[in-house]
Amino acid sequence: MDAIFLQILNGLDKGGAYALIALGLTLVFGTLGVVNFAHGAIFMIGAFCAVTMEKILTLSVKVKDPSVTFFDAYKETPYLELWFGDTGSAIIDWVVPISIVISIPVMLGLGILMERSLIRYFYKRSHAEQILVTFGLAIVLQELVKTFFGANPIPVSAPDIVAGSAAIGSWIGLSDAVVYPWWRLIYLLFSVVIISSVFSFLNFTTWGMVVRAGMADRATVELLGINIERRFTIVFGLAAVVAGLAGVMYTPVLPPDYHQGMDFLVLSFVVVVVGGMGSLRGAVAAGFLLGILQSFSSMTEVKAIIPGIDQIIIYLVAVIILLTRPRGLMGRRGVMEN
Amino acid sequence: MSNTQIATPRQDLIYMVVLSAVVLTMPLWLQPFGAAYPDLMQKFMIFGIFAVGYNILFGLTGYLSFGHAAFLGVGSYTAVWSFKLLSMNVVPAIIFAIVLSGLFAWLIGYVSLRRSGIYFSILTLAFAQMSYNLAYSVLTPITNGETGLQLAQADPRVLDRMAGIEATSGLPSTNLFGLDGTGYTGFYICAVILIISFFIALRIFHSPFGLKLRAIKSNQTRMSYTGYHTRPYLLTAFIISGMYAGLAGSLLAMTDPLAGAERMQWTASGEVVLMTIFGGAGTLIGPLLGAGLIKYLENIFSAFNDTVLHNVLSFLPDWLNNILTAIISPFVGEGWQLLLGIVFMLIVIFLPGGLMEGLGKIRRAIRDRGQKPADGASSDKQHSTEEA
Numbered sequence: 001m002d003a004i005f006l007q008i009l010n011g012l013d014k015g016g017a018y019a020l021i022a023l024g025l026t027l028v029f030g031t032l033g034v035v036n037f038a039h040g041a042i043f044m045i046g047a048f049c050a051v052t053m054e055k056i057l058t059l060s061v062k063v064k065d066p067s068v069t070f071f072d073a074y075k076e077t078p079y080l081e082l083w084f085g086d087t088g089s090a091i092i093d094w095v096v097p098i099s100i101v102i103s104i105p106v107m108l109g110l111g112i113l114m115e116r117s118l119i120r121y122f123y124k125r126s127h128a129e130q131i132l133v134t135f136g137l138a139i140v141l142q143e144l145v146k147t148f149f150g151a152n153p154i155p156v157s158a159p160d161i162v163a164g165s166a167a168i169g170s171w172i173g174l175s176d177a178v179v180y181p182w183w184r185l186i187y188l189l190f191s192v193v194i195i196s197s198v199f200s201f202l203n204f205t206t207w208g209m210v211v212r213a214g215m216a217d218r219a220t221v222e223l224l225g226i227n228i229e230r231r232f233t234i235v236f237g238l239a240a241v242v243a244g245l246a247g248v249m250y251t252p253v254l255p256p257d258y259h260q261g262m263d264f265l266v267l268s269f270v271v272v273v274v275g276g277m278g279s280l281r282g283a284v285a286a287g288f289l290l291g292i293l294q295s296f297s298s299m300t301e302v303k304a305i306i307p308g309i310d311q312i313i314i315y316l317v318a319v320i321i322l323l324t325r326p327r328g329l330m331g332r333r334g335v336m337e338n
Numbered sequence: 339m340s341n342t343q344i345a346t347p348r349q350d351l352i353y354m355v356v357l358s359a360v361v362l363t364m365p366l367w368l369q370p371f372g373a374a375y376p377d378l379m380q381k382f383m384i385f386g387i388f389a390v391g392y393n394i395l396f397g398l399t400g401y402l403s404f405g406h407a408a409f410l411g412v413g414s415y416t417a418v419w420s421f422k423l424l425s426m427n428v429v430p431a432i433i434f435a436i437v438l439s440g441l442f443a444w445l446i447g448y449v450s451l452r453r454s455g456i457y458f459s460i461l462t463l464a465f466a467q468m469s470y471n472l473a474y475s476v477l478t479p480i481t482n483g484e485t486g487l488q489l490a491q492a493d494p495r496v497l498d499r500m501a502g503i504e505a506t507s508g509l510p511s512t513n514l515f516g517l518d519g520t521g522y523t524g525f526y527i528c529a530v531i532l533i534i535s536f537f538i539a540l541r542i543f544h545s546p547f548g549l550k551l552r553a554i555k556s557n558q559t560r561m562s563y564t565g566y567h568t569r570p571y572l573l574t575a576f577i578i579s580g581m582y583a584g585l586a587g588s589l590l591a592m593t594d595p596l597a598g599a600e601r602m603q604w605t606a607s608g609e610v611v612l613m614t615i616f617g618g619a620g621t622l623i624g625p626l627l628g629a630g631l632i633k634y635l636e637n638i639f640s641a642f643n644d645t646v647l648h649n650v651l652s653f654l655p656d657w658l659n660n661i662l663t664a665i666i667s668p669f670v671g672e673g674w675q676l677l678l679g680i681v682f683m684l685i686v687i688f689l690p691g692g693l694m695e696g697l698g699k700i701r702r703a704i705r706d707r708g709q710k711p712a713d714g715a716s717s718d719k720q721h722s723t724e725e726a
Contacts, residue, residue: 035456121687127456128402132615133686135608139679147668147676266467266604273460308476315464315471322461323452 002169002178007295009168013184015291016191020246021268022275022283023198024239030215030278031232034119035127037134040265041141042111042240046247047256048145049106050099050156057092094159099248104241111240115233138261146258153255158183183252190249194242195284201238202280211235215278270318276331286329290314350544354537357623361529365522371634376525377593378637382630383528384589389613389625390532390539391582395575396611397620398543398551402459404607405446405466409439409580411473411602413587415480418487418597425497426510428519428527432588439584440577447576451569454558466604473599486598512592519592528589535582536626542578543622551575555620583610612682618692627693632678639674643667 021043028036060076080088091098118137122130157163162182169178202208214221214228221228247256254260271290275282290313296302298310309316321328360367364382368374392406413435420431450461473481481487489509498510512519514527542548553561554568561568591597600606609632617628642650647666651659669677689696 118683118687128400128459129686129690131402131456131459132611133683135611136679136683136686139608140676140683143673143676143679147673262605266463269460270464273457277456308472311471311475312468315468318464319449319461322457323449326453326457 002174003299005169005174006178006180007299008292009180009184009188011292011295012288013188013291014295015288016188017246017250017264017287018268018271018291019284019287020191020194021243021264022271022287023195023280024243025268025272026275026278026280026283027198027239027242028236029272030280031211031235032115032119032123034122035130035134036119037131037265038114038137038141039134039239039243040261040263040268041138042107042261043243043247043250043264044145044256044258044261045110045141046103046107046244047251047260048149048247049103049244050096050248050251051149051154051256053099053102054092054095054156057095057098096156096158096248096252100245103244103248107241107244108237110244111237112233114240115236119236120229120233138265142258142261149258151258153257155255156251158186158252162186187249187253191246194245198238198242199280207231267314270314272328274318274321274328276328279328279330282328282330289329290317293317350540353540353622354533357536358533361533362526364529365525373634373637376521378633379525380528380589380593381633381637383525383532384586384593385610385613385629385633386626387528387532387535387589388583388586388610389617389629390536391579391586392610393579393614393619393621393625394539394542394551394582395579396614397625398548398555399572399575400555401451401454401572401576402611403450403462403576403579404459404604404611405450405462405464405469406579406583406610407602407604407606408446408466408469409443409583410587410590410606410610411469411597411599412439412442413584414591414597414601415473415487415587416584417588417591418489418595419480421489421495421512421591421595422487422493423496425495425501426512426519427497428512428514428588428592430497431512431592432531432585435584435588435591436581439587440581442584443577443580444573447573447580451572451576463604463607466602466607470599470602470604473602481597481599484599486596489595509595512595520594524593527592531585531589535585536622540622547571547574612678615692616682616685618694621692621694624692624694631693635678636674639669639677640672642674 021039024042025036025039028034028039057080058078060078061082062074063077063082065073065075078088078092080091082088084091114137118133122133165179165181166185167176167178168174168180168185170176202212210221210226210228211231214226214231218228250256267290268287271286272283274290275284275286293313294310297306297313303310361383364379365374368379373379388406388410392403395401395403395406416435416438417428417431420434424430446462446465450458450465453461474483491509495510512524514523517523517527519527550561550566550571553566554571558568587597587601590601610629613628613632614625615628616632617626618624647663648659651662654662667673669680685692691698
C-alpha cells in the first residue's frame with residue numbers, strides 16, 4: 001500500500017512535468033497549427049534561466065578568511081554576502097523562486113521573438129517542414145547552451161527550508177516511514193497551479209475565449225475585426241513561459257544539461273499524441289497517466305515479470321493508442337486524422 | 339519537374355559512369371580538401387548509402403521517418419555478431435545485416451504505415467526510442483548495453499576456424515576474401531557497394547514503382563481513387579530504405595567492429611534526415627552530396643580550434659584576425675553542430691529543395707543569361723516555386 005501510494009505520487013510528479021511541456025506543445029499546435037520540435041529546447045532554456053540566475057547571484061570575490069589566523073587564507077565570498085551579510089546568503093538560497101520571477105518575462109520575450117522571427121513563416125508550410133525547421137532550431141538552441149554552460153549537468157539547489165522530506169505518510173494515516181521530498185511535492189502543486197491557471201485563463205477571460213474561438217474558426221474571428229494573429233503570438237509566448245517555468249522548477253529535481261530538451265521533447269510529443277493533438281485536457285490527462293504508468297512499471301515487482309517494461313512503457317502505450325484510436329484519448333475529430 | 343521523367347538507359351549509363359569515376363577517384367581529388375584519408379572517405383560512402391536509402395522513402399513518398407537510426411543499429415549489431423560467431427569475412431555480415439534490418443523494417447513499417455503525416459513520424463520515433471532503450475537495458479546479452487558490442491579473442495568464428503584461420507595475437511580484422519576491410523581497400527569495398535546501391539536506387543527512381551511512390555507523395559487520395567492500394571508500395575519503400583540503413587550499419591561495423599546503442603538514438607535519425615534535406619530530398623544525387631558535405635564539415639570543423647583558426651586567418655591583420663577568431667570559434671571545434679543547425683535552418687527556410695535546387699537555380703540563371711531573358715526567366719521562376 002505504502003509503495004503503491006509512493007509510486008502514484010512519483011508518477012504524478014513526473015506526469016506534472018510531462019503535462020506542462022505537453023500543454024505548451026498542444027497550445028501551439030492548437031492555435032498556430034505548428035508542430036514545434038523546439039519546445040523541449042524551450043524547457044531546457046527555462047532550466048538554464050535558473051542556472052544563470054544562480055551564477056549571477058553567486059558572483060564572488062576573493063576575501064581574506066578571518067577564521068584562519070595563523071596564515072593569510074582567502075575564500076570565495078559572493079558579493080551579496082559581502083554587502084548584505086545574512087540577508088545576502090538568504091537571497092542566494094532562494095535562487096529557484098527568484099528565477100521563476102525573472103524567467104517569466106525572459107521566456108515570454110523569447111517565445112514571442114521566436115514566433116515573430118521564424119515560426120510565423122511556417123504556418124502555411126507542411127508539417128514535415130515545420131518539424132524540420134524547429135528541429136534545426138532545437139539543435140541551435142541546445143548548442144548555444146552547450147557553448148555557454150558546457151556539457152556537464154549543473155545542479156541548482158532548492159531553498160534550504162524545503163530540503164529534506166515531508167512525512168507525508170503520517171498526514172494521511174499511512175505509516176510514518178512513508179516520506180516524500182518536499183521539493184517534489186511543491187513541484188506537483190506548482191504544476192497543478194500552472195495548469196489550472198492556463199485553463200482558467202483560456203476559459204474564464206474574454207481574451208482566452210477569443211483565442212479558443214480562433215482555434216476553432218480562425219477566419220470568422222478575423223472577420224469580426226480581431227487581430228487573432230497577435231493573440232496567437234502571445235499564446236506562443238505563454239506556451240514558452242509554461243515550458244520555461246516547468247524547466248526552472250525542475251532544476252532541483254534533475255540538474256539541467258544541454259540535451260535535456262531533446263530527452264523531454266520525445267516524451268512530451270508522445271504525451272501529446274496519446275492525449276490527442278490539439279486537446280489541452282487530453283495533454284494534461286495523458287501527461288499524468290503516462291507519468292503514473294511509467295512509475296508503476298519501474299517497480300521491481302513489475303520489472304521482474306516483464307523486464308525492460310519501464311524503458312518502453314510510454315512508447316508502447318503511444319503505439320497502441322495511435323493504432324487503435326488515432327485521434328488520441330481526447331482528440332477532436334478531424335484534427336490531423338487520416 | 340525534370341526528375342520525374344523516365345530517363346533513357348543511355349542517360350542512366352552516363353550517369354553511372356560519371357558517378358563511378360567521381361567516387362573511385364576520390365582519393366585523388368579530395369587531396370586538396372584535406373579529406374583524402376580512408377576513415378573519412380569510408381564515412382562518406384557509408385552515410386551516402388544511408389542517405390540514398392532514406393531518400394527512397396522520404397524523397398519519393400514524403401513520409402518523414404524519425405526512426406531510421408534503429409535500422410542502422412540493427413545492421414551494426416548483426417554484422418558484429420556475424421564477425422563474432424561466423425567469420426571475419428564481411429559478406430555474411432552484410433547479407434545478415436540487410437536481411438535482418440529488412441525484417442525489422444517490415445515489422446516497424448507494417449505498424450507505422452497505418453498512419454501518415456506527423457503520426458507516422460511520431461510512431462517511427464517511438465519505435466526507434468524503444469529499440470534504443472531496449473538495446474541499452476534489457477537486451478544487454480545481445481547488445482552489451484552501454485559498453486557496446488565488441489570483438490574478443492575468444493569468439494567462436496566458426497567458419498574461420500573451419501577454414502583453418504586461427505586468431506592472431508591481436509584482434510582479427512575484417513576482410514573481404516583476404517582484402518582488408520579497413521584502410522584504402524576498405525574504402526574501395528565501400529565505394530563499390532555505394533555504386534551498386536546507387537544504381538539500384540536509380541533503377542527504383544526510374545521504374546514504374548518509383549513513379550507510384552511519387553504519385554503517393556503528390557496526392558495519395560487521388561492515387562487510391564485510381565485503384566491503387568498505396569500501403570504495399572509504401573511498405574516496400576520503407577523496407578528497402580531500412581535495408582539500405584542496415585547495409586550502412588554493417589559497413590560501419592566493417593570499418594570499426596564495434597556497435598553501440600547511441601547509433602540508434604533519435605537524434606542520429608535526425609542526422610540522416612538532415613543529410614537528405616541538405617542535399618535535396620527526392621533528387622538522386624542530392625542525399626549523397628548532403629551526406630558527404632555534412633560528414634566533411636563535421637570532420638573539418640570539429641577539428642578546428644582557436645590556434646588552427648588563428649593560423650588559417652593569419653593573412654589578415656592581427657586585430658581583424660582576433661575579432662574573426664572570436665566570432666567564428668563558437669561555430670567550430672566542439673560547437674560545429676551549431677553551424678550545422680544554422681545551415682540546416684537556412685536550407686529549410688530558403689531552399690527547401692536543398693543544394694540540388696540551389697545548383698539548379700544557378701544553372702538556369704547561367705543558361706538564361708545567354709538566351710532571351712524575359713520569357714525563360716519567368717517560366718523558370720514559376721517552375722521553381724512549384725517545386726518548392
